[in-house]
Amino acid sequence: xxxxxxxxxxxxxxxxxxxxxxxxxxxxxxxxxxxxxxxxxxxxxxxxxxxxxxxxxxxxxxxxxxxxxxxxxxxxxxxxxxxxxxxxxxxxxxxxxxxxxxxxxxx
Amino acid sequence: xxxxxxxxxxxxxxxxxxxxxxxxxxxxxxxxxxxxxxxxxxxxxxxxxxxxxxxxxxxxxxxxxxxxxxxxxxxxxxxxxxxxxxxxxxxxxxxxxxxxxxxxxxxxxxxxxxxxxxxx
Numbered sequence: 001x002x003x004x005x006x007x008x009x010x011x012x013x014x015x016x017x018x019x020x021x022x023x024x025x026x027x028x029x030x031x032x033x034x035x036x037x038x039x040x041x042x043x044x045x046x047x048x049x050x051x052x053x054x055x056x057x058x059x060x061x062x063x064x065x066x067x068x069x070x071x072x073x074x075x076x077x078x079x080x081x082x083x084x085x086x087x088x089x090x091x092x093x094x095x096x097x098x099x100x101x102x103x104x105x106x107x
Numbered sequence: 108x109x110x111x112x113x114x115x116x117x118x119x120x121x122x123x124x125x126x127x128x129x130x131x132x133x134x135x136x137x138x139x140x141x142x143x144x145x146x147x148x149x150x151x152x153x154x155x156x157x158x159x160x161x162x163x164x165x166x167x168x169x170x171x172x173x174x175x176x177x178x179x180x181x182x183x184x185x186x187x188x189x190x191x192x193x194x195x196x197x198x199x200x201x202x203x204x205x206x207x208x209x210x211x212x213x214x215x216x217x218x219x220x221x222x223x224x225x226x227x
Contacts (some may be wrong), residue, residue, distance in 0.1 A: 045217075046216075055215065063155075080139075097156065
C-alpha cells in the first residue's frame with residue numbers, strides 16, 4: 001500500500017500569515033491527491049482535488065501544488081475561519097489513505 | 108444538492124456485529140462514475156477509509172479490515188449498508204458515509220457522522 005506522510009503535525013500562525021502544509025507519498029501518485037479541512041465536531045470538507053483544483057465554493061486563498069510524490073497545501077493570508085485540521089488523502093488507488101493531519105492553531 | 112446521513116446503534120458490545128445505514132439524496136447509485144464510501148475517525152485521530160461501493164456494484168475494502176466488512180447497496184431506496192463483525196473497543200469512532208466521484212476519486216460531501224462506542 002502507498003503511505004502518506006504529512007507535516008508538520010501542528011503549527012501556530014497569526015491572522016494574515018502564509019501557511020504551508022506538505023504531504024509526501026511513498027511512491028509516485030501523479031496528481032491523485034486531495035486536501036480536506038476539518039473543524040471540531042464536523043465532517044471533513046473537500047478543499048482541493050487532483051492536487052491543485054479548488055473545489056467549488058472554496059476561497060481562492062487556498063491553493064495546492066505538486067505531482068509525483070511531493071504535494072503542498074498553501075493558505076495565503078490566514079483567516080479566523082481557517083483554524084482547523086487539514087488532511088491530505090491519496091486518490092490514486094485504494095486503499096484511499098489519509099495523512100496524519102496538520103492542526104493549524106492561533107499564535 | 109447532495110446529502111447523506113448515517114444511522115445505526117451508538118453503543119455496541121464487544122464481539123457484536125455493527126450495522127450502519129447511509130441514506131442519501133441528490134444522486135443515484137445507478138449513475139455511472141458514482142459511489143458511496145465509509146470512513147471512520149477515532150477520537151483525536153485521522154480518518155481511516157473502510158469501504159467503497161461503486162454504481163456497478165463493484166466493491167473495495169480496506170485490506171486491514173476486509174475480513175470483517177461487508178458493504179451493500181439498495182439503489183431503489185438510495186441506501187448503502189455497512190456491516191462490521193466482531194467489534195472491539197478499538198473500533199470506537201465516528202463513522203461517516205460519503206459520496207464518491209470516480210472522476211478524480213474524491214469523497215464529497217460527507218454525512219454528519221455517527222459516533223459508535225464499543226463497550227461492555
